[in-house]
Amino acid sequence: MSRRLPPLNALRAFEATARNGSLTRAAQELSVTQGAVSRHVTQLESWLGVRLCLRLRRGIETTPQGAAYAATLRSAFDQIEAQTQRLRARSIDNTLRIKLPPTFAIRWFVPRLARFHALNRHIDVQITTSHQQVEFDRDDVDLCIHSGAAPIPGALCRKLFGEILMPVCSPGLFKSAPPPQEPADLARFVLLCSMHRGEDWPDWLGTAQVKTIDGNSGLKFENSALAYQAAIDELGIVMAQRAFVEDDLRTGRLVAPLPLRVQTKNAYYLAYPRSRQDSPLIKAFEQWIVQETAQMEETAQMEEVAP
Template sequence: MSRRLPPLNALRAFEAAARCGNFTRAAQELCVTQGAVSRHIATLEGWLEVQLFDRGRHGIRLTSAGQSYFASMRVALDQIEHGTRQLQQRSDERLLRIKVPPTFAIRWLIPRLARFHALHPQVDVQITTSHKPADFDRDDVDVSIHSEPRPPTGAGFRLLFRETLLPVCAPGLIDRDPPLREPADLAQHALLCSLNRPQDWPTWLAAAGTQGIDGNRGLKFENAAMAYQAAAEQLGVMVALLAFVRDDLASGRLVAPFDLRVPTEGGYFMAWRADRPVPKRVSDFEAWIAAEAEAAEDHPIE
């Protein structure tokens, strides 16, 4: 017996509009016009012979019938999405998909990644960069690593390292006129930072007890990796995360002009799905990266 189903494109348009509460946002999500969404929903209402939305001057609102239909439709589509993801995951058991911020990838993960590949050559690694933590219900990722201002709650998280702030610069900047001898001398130098971390300079300057220096002035970059490069090129003084400059401090590429290091409540955390069994490739990566982070913290730079 054949199934009697309404037009599937109309169902997608209805679910998106009901979830978004707006035809325009639903159209943007589906990459179609608002008019197309409106026509799909009108087609669905005609097919069902039921009004699903009240349309008013100030927007749309689900009718009681629409609310009931949306609830059952959402469950059905969630099941389809879940089944699709399971099928994809079974076919991609060797693929580890990681989402990380650009600076973490460039300055911490990539220099160490060869060691993971040597231990697990059967695992293919795919890295994408973003400053937004992963939404595991929407993003095709296995692991997300991101910065949090304070420890997250719940399962599926592991702390990799805490954030410690310190100014760094190129060696040639220390004795340049004006020299860098004490924190007050920063008033005569360009302050470098990431647009994504606007509180780092104010936090460090407050801990140093420095008066009259605006921590929000200076040169700001889209991500911290660019600011670190600018510091190495003697453009100014960067407020750095210790974890990201250990190698530069050890090699002398960058120097810390002041002894003060300011720990924060924030840190970098690894996250994964906590609502299903953890794949072996994820648990292997978790064990490896935790050991790498611990090894780095056990070798402080003097």
């Protein structure tokens, strides 16, 4: 369905006139004659069938309908101008603006960022973190990593890896108590988790068929990165995502006392606007992160089958 809009020049002329309160000043701003501005405003009024402004001896005065219409136009033009400036700035710079979930950024992305920078020294990376889903038409970002059960509507999305839950803790936690031999033994320990992931413990315990432990009990933190640090500091056992603790497991800073792994319905996706799919910066990042995640999955599979 095609849009039925008034002539753009008429909209610009009226918005400038209403904002300046003068046909003369609007003409100066638009670099046209006062007569041209007056004709455009008259044309717009005729097109709408509404009186937008009153011509006075010392200027113009908008009618109530005209003032409301001018405010709407001003907001729309402001948004167009701001987005245009952002696009023009991006076309001449080499900055890649990325929005990430906090724990993904801290536990997975930042430790690997040096490898991306080594391959793409001409690209400057700007990172912001948030649990809120990105809005590409409002947020000043080029791409994001999205966590959830489905991709972001209207964006190009590529699945990177799924979520696999597993309980982990510091080996020092077992200096004064024996490690759990089965899931029910977790009742002897403090459970740690993120406030944003309140279903992780209940889901894992449900799969383990443990009904004697309240999965909502224990210590809760603002994000998973804090919960992982609490586990390292021997406060208890955290329900972790495998991808975010693999390095700690390899170094022995964390251990997995129980073998059960639970795969959730959620996954991590790379997402960016369709309008940016030909960006060389985004293409370079997508190629790199897909290789990184593929290598991570391959290494994890090899470690699972190793004796």
